[in-house]
Amino acid sequence: MKIVVLVKQVPDSGAERNLRPDDNTVDRSSANNVINEMDEYAIEEALRLQEAHGGEVTILTMGPERASESIRKALSMGPDGAVHVLDNALSGTDALGTSRVLAAALQRINPDVVLCGAESTDAGGQVLPHMLAERLGIAALTGARKLTVEGSQLTIERQTEEGYEVVTAATPAVVSVWDTINEPRYPSFKGIMAAKKKPVETLSLADLGVSAEQVGWTGALTGVASHSKRPPRSAGQKVADSGEGGVQLVEFLTNEKFV
Amino acid sequence: MTDFGLSKEHSELRETVRRFAVDRVAPVIADFYDRHEFPYQLVKQMGAMGLFGLPFPSELGGMDGDYLALCVALEELARVDSSVAITLEAAISLGAMPIFRFGTDEQRKRWLPSLIAGENLAAFGLTEATSGSDAGRIRTTARMDESAGEWVINGGKVFITNSGTSITSLVTVTALTGPDEISAIIVPSGTPGFTVAPGYSKVGWCASDTHELTFDNCRVPAENLLGERGRGFAQFLSILDEGRIAIAALATGLAQGCVDESVRYAQQREAFGAPIGSYQSIQFMIADMESRAHTARLAWRDAAARLVAGEEFKRQAAIAKLHASTVAVDNARDATQIHGGYGFMNEYPVARMWRDSKILEIGEGTSEIQRLIIARDLGMK
Numbered sequence: 001m002k003i004v005v006l007v008k009q010v011p012d013s014g015a016e017r018n019l020r021p022d023d024n025t026v027d028r029s030s031a032n033n034v035i036n037e038m039d040e041y042a043i044e045e046a047l048r049l050q051e052a053h054g055g056e057v058t059i060l061t062m063g064p065e066r067a068s069e070s071i072r073k074a075l076s077m078g079p080d081g082a083v084h085v086l087d088n089a090l091s092g093t094d095a096l097g098t099s100r101v102l103a104a105a106l107q108r109i110n111p112d113v114v115l116c117g118a119e120s121t122d123a124g125g126q127v128l129p130h131m132l133a134e135r136l137g138i139a140a141l142t143g144a145r146k147l148t149v150e151g152s153q154l155t156i157e158r159q160t161e162e163g164y165e166v167v168t169a170a171t172p173a174v175v176s177v178w179d180t181i182n183e184p185r186y187p188s189f190k191g192i193m194a195a196k197k198k199p200v201e202t203l204s205l206a207d208l209g210v211s212a213e214q215v216g217w218t219g220a221l222t223g224v225a226s227h228s229k230r231p232p233r234s235a236g237q238k239v240a241d242s243g244e245g246g247v248q249l250v251e252f253l254t255n256e257k258f259v
Numbered sequence: 260m261t262d263f264g265l266s267k268e269h270s271e272l273r274e275t276v277r278r279f280a281v282d283r284v285a286p287v288i289a290d291f292y293d294r295h296e297f298p299y300q301l302v303k304q305m306g307a308m309g310l311f312g313l314p315f316p317s318e319l320g321g322m323d324g325d326y327l328a329l330c331v332a333l334e335e336l337a338r339v340d341s342s343v344a345i346t347l348e349a350a351i352s353l354g355a356m357p358i359f360r361f362g363t364d365e366q367r368k369r370w371l372p373s374l375i376a377g378e379n380l381a382a383f384g385l386t387e388a389t390s391g392s393d394a395g396r397i398r399t400t401a402r403m404d405e406s407a408g409e410w411v412i413n414g415g416k417v418f419i420t421n422s423g424t425s426i427t428s429l430v431t432v433t434a435l436t437g438p439d440e441i442s443a444i445i446v447p448s449g450t451p452g453f454t455v456a457p458g459y460s461k462v463g464w465c466a467s468d469t470h471e472l473t474f475d476n477c478r479v480p481a482e483n484l485l486g487e488r489g490r491g492f493a494q495f496l497s498i499l500d501e502g503r504i505a506i507a508a509l510a511t512g513l514a515q516g517c518v519d520e521s522v523r524y525a526q527q528r529e530a531f532g533a534p535i536g537s538y539q540s541i542q543f544m545i546a547d548m549e550s551r552a553h554t555a556r557l558a559w560r561d562a563a564a565r566l567v568a569g570e571e572f573k574r575q576a577a578i579a580k581l582h583a584s585t586v587a588v589d590n591a592r593d594a595t596q597i598h599g600g601y602g603f604m605n606e607y608p609v610a611r612m613w614r615d616s617k618i619l620e621i622g623e624g625t626s627e628i629q630r631l632i633i634a635r636d637l638g639m640k
Contacts (some may be wrong), residue, residue: 073271076271185307185308186275186278186279186304186307186308187271187275187308188308188309188312188322189268189272189309189313189322189323189324189328190309190312190317190321190322190323190324191309192268192271192272192275193268193322193323193324196268
């Protein structure tokens, strides 16, 4: 089984993050850049599939030079190799453009399963898995909290706010996962050492047959018009107990979907 | 030239262990500590991460790392909790390393793979009730029963780490095999005549496993001799030499953990209308703590670099152990002081660090023994 895991380098969600005032993009220069947390769950799921069914696991990343640091970290968990799409013209690419580039790269690799995190901690759009599946003309199994494989049949439990749905599809397919699906492994020292020697193929837009006009700032169909700091928290709602305070509390919790 | 900076790979290991300690150990360790319970679930995860195999070759299931890698991992674990750190330190330095270093191929193949995987633990029985620093004065005997081809062991050992867990596979004991002749012998767990007493009630390291052991006509096969007969004393001295660097790294971790906790607390705790961290008395105390932790780290990194380079490191290891353990006790005392009454409450990590610090000046060679080693290395006999 050929598995590709999409890995995105994002600014650390634990630290303070900012948008640049000039072009409204994420300021990545000041941030500590890490693997998108949800992608680690996708890597773990890929490695478990490989352990159970054999095959190979490839990391696919689109990003600037410094993303190679995240690729190496991903490889230290155990995948066999990586493909890094690196091109100066990619700066400013939106989700649609990203899906165009990644779809082109995936067509080259031709995997049975594409695994990815259900969302990234920076943009949080949750649209990429769908776009990719659409471009590739394959099924999208999104938001999985469980994945099982029988032959060429993939079955996921799709997490919803109320519970879960069982969705199946034949390979090839795109599967996006939530952090409820597994517990990602910590890389071992041997894995860290081995990651240095694993093959990382670097591809440009020309290699993929994608023209520079279709991506980057020129190709972007969406953009951030303006941004402002998050407003300070407003005061919470006070419940005065005049006999039915408990009921009000339960109503609040239910409405907010806490219970 | 000795480089105090870590390689990229060692730095990444450090980050990984840090993440494990903060995400996995910190949230659960206080409960284990309170109940004086061994954290099997954490040891299992540490095994899966390959921590027990850090300095061993991959032919035996190890990580192809070095002693520096082990020390880096120990420092980061102890920065959060010393019980899991000493469990790893003793399992490798005292448990698996003597077998790796002195064992026959057969002994290595039989015992090491599961130790290196962290599925089993091994212990080292040296200290006795009446012989600690004076480790040559042991009384435990091992008599060769030629007709049966067995060692018959009689005596007892005290304060033996990792000796009584449900995954402990063996204890290597030092015993008199003749007049003035000390040898090391492997005693598998469960051997008749080998009794493990219930765990001690300890001041610190409460989530680590420590027992008194007794041997009453305990018989093991002749081939369980580890290394050469009569070389037991020299063997454990060389094991303790490198173990000192590991303990120094562990002590540095505790000292750094005290800084972490104190900085955090000083910024949020207010007194007289301002965070206590805005007062110079607290700032200076924490600055001193950080300086001490830093120099302790330099000391063990120097000793480890010498060891890895195959250079003499005996004196530097003793200096590192002496200095880092002193620093750990000093930092734990100051961190508790900064926390005030809360620092005296067991639920606060600094209280645990305070309780865990004292043993560092005692275990694996007291501070007095370290001074003796340093002085002798300077030519004073």
